[in-house]
Amino acid sequence: MSMKVITKGILGLFTMLLFTIIASGIVHADLIFEPNDDFYYRHSKDCENVERNFTANGPKGNIIVWESPESDKKVDTYVNGTKFSVSYTYTDENNKTWGLVTTNDYTGWVKMKETRVVYDVISFCEEHKGEFQDYKNEFDDYIIGDPIVLWSYPGSGEVTGKIDKLFTNFNFVYVYTDENGQKWGYCADTSTNHWKSRWGYQANWICISDPTNELLPVIEPKQPTIIPTSPANQASNTSEGQGNSGIIFLTIAVALLILITAIVIRVNWKKGPTNEKPQ
Amino acid sequence: MGSGLLTSLVISLVLTILLEEIFAVTVGIRDKRDLILIGLVNVVTNPFVVLVYYLAVLYTSISLLLIIILLEIIAVFVEALYFKNYGKTFRHPFLFSLSANLFSYGIGKIISIIF
Numbered sequence: 001m002s003m004k005v006i007t008k009g010i011l012g013l014f015t016m017l018l019f020t021i022i023a024s025g026i027v028h029a030d031l032i033f034e035p036n037d038d039f040y041y042r043h044s045k046d047c048e049n050v051e052r053n054f055t056a057n058g059p060k061g062n063i064i065v066w067e068s069p070e071s072d073k074k075v076d077t078y079v080n081g082t083k084f085s086v087s088y089t090y091t092d093e094n095n096k097t098w099g100l101v102t103t104n105d106y107t108g109w110v111k112m113k114e115t116r117v118v119y120d121v122i123s124f125c126e127e128h129k130g131e132f133q134d135y136k137n138e139f140d141d142y143i144i145g146d147p148i149v150l151w152s153y154p155g156s157g158e159v160t161g162k163i164d165k166l167f168t169n170f171n172f173v174y175v176y177t178d179e180n181g182q183k184w185g186y187c188a189d190t191s192t193n194h195w196k197s198r199w200g201y202q203a204n205w206i207c208i209s210d211p212t213n214e215l216l217p218v219i220e221p222k223q224p225t226i227i228p229t230s231p232a233n234q235a236s237n238t239s240e241g242q243g244n245s246g247i248i249f250l251t252i253a254v255a256l257l258i259l260i261t262a263i264v265i266r267v268n269w270k271k272g273p274t275n276e277k278p279q
Numbered sequence: 280m281g282s283g284l285l286t287s288l289v290i291s292l293v294l295t296i297l298l299e300e301i302f303a304v305t306v307g308i309r310d311k312r313d314l315i316l317i318g319l320v321n322v323v324t325n326p327f328v329v330l331v332y333y334l335a336v337l338y339t340s341i342s343l344l345l346i347i348i349l350l351e352i353i354a355v356f357v358e359a360l361y362f363k364n365y366g367k368t369f370r371h372p373f374l375f376s377l378s379a380n381l382f383s384y385g386i387g388k389i390i391s392i393i394f
Contacts, residue, residue: 258326
């Protein structure tokens with residue numbers, strides 16, 4: 001087989017491989033935001049979309065962000081209390097769940113057991129779903145005056161919007177009574193079925209007892225306490241600096257290796273093609 | 280962090296040299312000095328490619344695919360220039376460099392998927 005045929009074959013295979021990689025990237029990007037992470041690309045089918053905020057809560061006062069669940073390379077360290085977003089989770093063969101962290105500078109994986117979720121509407125609905133009651137037209141007679149305040153969840157203190165007129169698919173699916181005796185209506189957006197599969201992103205809560213009050217009291221959720229970070233743990237964050245010095249050292253070593261090899265070639269190999277033999 | 284990178288550098292370099300030497304012998308290069316040159320040229324290009332890739336992943340948000348393509352293009356050109364200037368039996372230095380790099384990259388990719 002001639003060199004030409006081999007070369008053509010290799011080039012053909014490579015072109016096919018390149019187009020496959022590019023095409024698969026486009027399809028993924030079309031469906032959902034996909035993080036730029038090697039491990040995620042290789043295990044995307046086993047990853048679950050989460051998109052929730054978490055707080056670092058490691059037993060040693062900090063958590064490590066790893067390059068991947070299979071890597072021993074540290075990418076960053078978060079002291080306990082640091083908030084970050086997790087886009088996807090992955091459960092490995094040892095049943096350990098890992099969360100993918102994406103920042104402007106890097107992507108990395110954290111052990112989910114070393115995190116605490118930032119209390120949100122999903123947490124609220126999971127905690128109180130047993131207390132939810134069916135809506136019994138409690139809000140039907142309400143005559144709208146001032147704008148109705150929408151909340152992320154009862155007692156959150158987080159206003160998500162206001163409604164200044166009634167709209168037709170204003171659907172209460174549940175009613176909840178908080179510890180202060182205030183009644184809340186869980187108002188799902190019926191244009192999507194999102195609320196059926198996961199509590200809430202498209203839904204809002206309205207305080208049926210006091211719908212226009214923007215200053216309703218915040219009710220602190222019951223959550224595990226954050227393990228405090230000791231000065232020693234804070235000091236361990238400087239390991240990033242040590243990692244950087246390791247990289248600087250390796251960069252210098254690689255530069256020297258390249259330089260020495262280039263000199264060796266220049267000194268020992270004569271310039272100029274002779275083409276004594278065909279390939 | 281440094282030890283992980285050092286391991287990657289060493290494994291990548293050893294594998295690349297091995298694969299490109301196999302490729303060179305397969306396509307008919309027998310000259311001893313040319314075979315040594317292939318190894319040395321990879322010492323020039325491979326650690327650079329691995330290190331820059333690693334630093335780009337760590338410190339930038341540039342697309343990984345774009346980084347790989349750019350670095351491989353640089354490697355192919357640098358190696359081709361060395362083979363052209365210092366090689367004795369490379370009839371088509373650029374074609375050889377491109378093919379050898381495609382071969383080693385492809386086999387390396389398969390190995391990384393398997394392991």
